[in-house]
Amino acid sequence: MDSAQFKHQVLSLSDKLFRLAKSILRNNDAAQDAVQELSLKLWEKRNQLDEVENLPAFAMRSMRNLCLDTIRQNRDKDEIPSEIIYDEPNPYQRTESNDMAARVKNMIEHLPELQRTIIRMRDVEGLEISEIAYITNLTGNAVTVNLSRARQKIREQIMNEHKRVEERIWRT
Amino acid sequence: MADMNELLEKYFKGETSLQEENLLKMYFRSGKVKVEHEIFISMFDAFEEESQVVMPAPKRKVIDLKQPKLKRIGWQSISISGIAATVLLAFWFFRTEPVDADYAVIHGKRINNAAYAQQMAIAKMEKVNGILVKTMKPMQNIQKIKNSLEPINKISDVRIDLENIQDKLNFK
Numbered sequence: 001m002d003s004a005q006f007k008h009q010v011l012s013l014s015d016k017l018f019r020l021a022k023s024i025l026r027n028n029d030a031a032q033d034a035v036q037e038l039s040l041k042l043w044e045k046r047n048q049l050d051e052v053e054n055l056p057a058f059a060m061r062s063m064r065n066l067c068l069d070t071i072r073q074n075r076d077k078d079e080i081p082s083e084i085i086y087d088e089p090n091p092y093q094r095t096e097s098n099d100m101a102a103r104v105k106n107m108i109e110h111l112p113e114l115q116r117t118i119i120r121m122r123d124v125e126g127l128e129i130s131e132i133a134y135i136t137n138l139t140g141n142a143v144t145v146n147l148s149r150a151r152q153k154i155r156e157q158i159m160n161e162h163k164r165v166e167e168r169i170w171r172t
Numbered sequence: 173m174a175d176m177n178e179l180l181e182k183y184f185k186g187e188t189s190l191q192e193e194n195l196l197k198m199y200f201r202s203g204k205v206k207v208e209h210e211i212f213i214s215m216f217d218a219f220e221e222e223s224q225v226v227m228p229a230p231k232r233k234v235i236d237l238k239q240p241k242l243k244r245i246g247w248q249s250i251s252i253s254g255i256a257a258t259v260l261l262a263f264w265f266f267r268t269e270p271v272d273a274d275y276a277v278i279h280g281k282r283i284n285n286a287a288y289a290q291q292m293a294i295a296k297m298e299k300v301n302g303i304l305v306k307t308m309k310p311m312q313n314i315q316k317i318k319n320s321l322e323p324i325n326k327i328s329d330v331r332i333d334l335e336n337i338q339d340k341l342n343f344k
Binding site: 014015022099102104105123124148158 | 230
């Protein structure tokens, strides 16, 4: 693979890779560093990339593995929080994310890593179940189960949120 | 819209195909969403917004990471050169002289034999003395002439005395 092909096939995936890295690492700078690191690694292996059947899926899988390695390495240093449990937003958060779309993003952000990654790969990136299975190293069925759980949780939280808003309105 | 309810249920179970999910996305973007589905608009909006996220421009940090390496090499080489120069200078300043410092140079040759050197020096001095005597001979002749001219010089003194006496006599 020459530099023009690399630019066309790999660097064009930067935004997708960045979104995936950001979803896992929950940090813009760390995600950017991860994308740059992966791009460099792929460039070093560019002669072998011609053998890869599905380059975008391969790059996404490599990105996820790299991000998970980063989390493992930083776990002891507590630089990146491993998991955050979703709580009802406090008044500050309410004013911060007034619109519901921002709150939904916040809900996705608080899903476990695997569910968060899978729901984003499917609903944001529009990947096939088989591609997600390859990237996450899971079976298609396991991907579907995790996707369903993620969507159900979001639905449940959206409905609870609306219920709370309605109750508050009727109380006042 | 009954189909849309079924499709949404299928969606939350993670069983929809990409085509069916595209239909749902179009429905929630259409502005003709049924009241009971309105609470999910924000969810599809969130996915749409997330898909627009792009990676920020490459950070300068990457370039800066390389520069210190070059600078470090530069400073290292400068330091090494400086130390080497100092050692050479110190060696030059404090180098030890040979112990046999008593020697003479005759006709460009170094002579360590003291007796021979002394003999040669005396011979040279005698030669110089002979030259001096020869050179002084005309000077001695000049001195003899000067001495013989002494009485002539006295004639002028007598003449002055006579003039003085004559002046005195005329005055009277």
